[in-house]
Amino acid sequence: MSFDLLAGLYDKCIVKVENEPPGLGFQEHIGRALERVEDSSAVRAEIEGAVATPLTVIGSVGTGYGRARLPFPKEQIRSEILCHGLGAHALFPGTRTVLDIGGQDTKAIQVDAQGIVTGFQMNDRCAAGCGRYLGYIADEMNMGLHELAPLALASRRPVRITSTCTVFAGAELRERLSLGEKREDILAGLHRAVILRAMSLLARSGGIEEEFTFTGGVARNAAAVAALGTLVAENYGRRRINISPDSIYTGALGAALFARRSAA
Amino acid sequence: MRITAGIDVGTAAVKAVVMRVEGRDQTILSQAVRRIRRRAVASVVEETFGAACSAAGVAAIDYVATTGEADESPLATGHFYGMTAHARGALHLEPRARAVLDIGALHARAVAMDERGKVTGYKMTSQCASGSGQFLENIARYLGVSQAEIGPLSLASSRPEPVSSICAVLAETDVINMVSRGVATADILRGIHESMAGRFARLLQSIGAGGVIFVSGGLAADEGLEAALREALGRTARDSGIPPEIVRHPLSAYAGAIGAALWGAFRHARLGMGGAAWTATTATATG
Numbered sequence: 001m002s003f004d005l006l007a008g009l010y011d012k013c014i015v016k017v018e019n020e021p022p023g024l025g026f027q028e029h030i031g032r033a034l035e036r037v038e039d040s041s042a043v044r045a046e047i048e049g050a051v052a053t054p055l056t057v058i059g060s061v062g063t064g065y066g067r068a069r070l071p072f073p074k075e076q077i078r079s080e081i082l083c084h085g086l087g088a089h090a091l092f093p094g095t096r097t098v099l100d101i102g103g104q105d106t107k108a109i110q111v112d113a114q115g116i117v118t119g120f121q122m123n124d125r126c127a128a129g130c131g132r133y134l135g136y137i138a139d140e141m142n143m144g145l146h147e148l149a150p151l152a153l154a155s156r157r158p159v160r161i162t163s164t165c166t167v168f169a170g171a172e173l174r175e176r177l178s179l180g181e182k183r184e185d186i187l188a189g190l191h192r193a194v195i196l197r198a199m200s201l202l203a204r205s206g207g208i209e210e211e212f213t214f215t216g217g218v219a220r221n222a223a224a225v226a227a228l229g230t231l232v233a234e235n236y237g238r239r240r241i242n243i244s245p246d247s248i249y250t251g252a253l254g255a256a257l258f259a260r261r262s263a264a
Numbered sequence: 265m266r267i268t269a270g271i272d273v274g275t276a277a278v279k280a281v282v283m284r285v286e287g288r289d290q291t292i293l294s295q296a297v298r299r300i301r302r303r304a305v306a307s308v309v310e311e312t313f314g315a316a317c318s319a320a321g322v323a324a325i326d327y328v329a330t331t332g333e334a335d336e337s338p339l340a341t342g343h344f345y346g347m348t349a350h351a352r353g354a355l356h357l358e359p360r361a362r363a364v365l366d367i368g369a370l371h372a373r374a375v376a377m378d379e380r381g382k383v384t385g386y387k388m389t390s391q392c393a394s395g396s397g398q399f400l401e402n403i404a405r406y407l408g409v410s411q412a413e414i415g416p417l418s419l420a421s422s423r424p425e426p427v428s429s430i431c432a433v434l435a436e437t438d439v440i441n442m443v444s445r446g447v448a449t450a451d452i453l454r455g456i457h458e459s460m461a462g463r464f465a466r467l468l469q470s471i472g473a474g475g476v477i478f479v480s481g482g483l484a485a486d487e488g489l490e491a492a493l494r495e496a497l498g499r500t501a502r503d504s505g506i507p508p509e510i511v512r513h514p515l516s517a518y519a520g521a522i523g524a525a526l527w528g529a530f531r532h533a534r535l536g537m538g539g540a541a542w543t544a545t546t547a548t549a550t551g
Binding site: 104125126127132133136164165166167168171174175178 | 275304393428434
């Protein structure tokens with residue numbers, strides 16, 4: 001089996017944007033910003049001095065599904081639960097509950113005022129309720145992952161999906177399509193099904209008492225966010241759901257903060 | 265003499281047989297199977313039934329029996345439960361059988377029965393497609409192995425890779441991890457077979473199945489799975505003494521359809537029914 005084939009298989013699990021490096025470096029961003037500032041010579045000198053300071057890595061921490069493969073000593077590895085909790089706290093300091101729906105797992109995390117995990121629930125080795133479920137559905141429908149949400153949002157009468165298992169849901173999807181049900185209504189039902197699984201994890205982890213943050217790749221899916229909004233409102237009352245445009249980096253941010261703590 | 269047809273509508277394929285039944289003389293005249301893929305089930309049922317009928321070369325059929333997920337097929341004279349149809353079909357193919365393990369695309373079921381085909385125990389996997397035919401098909405696809413190669417490859421394994429019970433969808437990454445660790449394809453397949461066999465052995469045990477166990481469904485043709493199942497059952501039966509015997513048949517996949525056709529003949533005789541359920545429009549039905 002060739003590396004390209006493996007990479008191709010693996011790629012299907014990942015939203016394209018996650019593989020793109022940032023367009024510009026820090027220096028270019030700063031440079032562009034300074035161009036817009038009038039009479040900037042004094043400011044410019046200070047900033048350029050700071051920017052020119054050589055940076056050294058004072059610490060690094062690895063996390064995530066593949067953390068065991070990182071060439072780091074054991075004390076520089078943190079679980080993704082801890083990192084997501086701390087990362088979400090850094091993005092939204094009032095956060096007390098974090099829901100992270102990634103490609104292969106879903107976590108409901110409760111954190112304290114410092115972003116330290118006080119409890120969590122996680123789905124175990126099952127694609128139902130995580131991003132891969134939507135990926136499988138996209139494959140079944142011969143659609144791109146990014147095409148699902150716009151279509152699902154067009155639904156007026158979402159169907160109730162009865163299957164839990166991803167494969168069974170795929171069979172149910174085919175059956176409903178052959179019965180002539182609308183694609184958007186089935187898709188809206190499938191998005192709701194993913195979020196329903198997450199709701200049970202949230203409830204078991206202690207529910208949503210205060211500020212709530214949604215992270216992970218699925219937080220970029222507008223139909224999933226809409227379904228979450230509806231179900232959270234039904235179960236816990238109307239409340240704001242914090243979503244950062246950089247939500248997919250939450251775990252990495254948490255790991256960086258742990259690295260800073262241990263370096264200090 | 266009665267000519268009956270049995271149609272077994274599965275989740276992935278439709279199987280049909282035409283049989284001639286005259287008392288204890290029960291003969292399979294023809295069989296046909298069609299994959300459903302993404303087509304409407306009703307049209308696949310029609311196509312499979314048509315293929316079986318023309319292969320049988322009969323002018324008329326007295327009773328068309330359906331089983332499986334064929335709710336209210338317009339072709340059907342009557343419908344029979346999957347478990348009773350499989351029990352009856354298994355007994356036809358192997359009279360010594362006292363249990364059936366039916367391994368289909370999405371579910372596996374274990375049926376225990378007596379010598380007359382009366383069901384004495386039944387259990388089905390539910391909730392999840394782990395260990396199903398679709399699961400194995402997905403894994404073979406990730407490995408780039410064709411359906412026909414799965415069994416022989418698995419039998420050739422020398423160091424089976426232990427696999428814990430895994431999700432049929434997330435198995436994709438598990439398989440990729442195994443491949444990248446350098447585990448041989450044969451060892452991955454055998455590990456998967458062993459994990460499935462363990463699950464099926466527990467399923468059979470839970471209904472108290474013993475003696476001769478007949479394997480039906482699409483996965484009955486997989487000799488690697490059969491070997492793993494024999495081993496798993498041998499392990500679980502070590503305390504009780506005699507290990508159960510595993511039997512399969514070239515027509516294993518048709519067990520449900522055969523059972524339905526036989527139950528159809530039985531009901532047709534019992535109710536003293538007359539008239540044909542189906543006639544070949546091209547044939548001149550004078551006999």
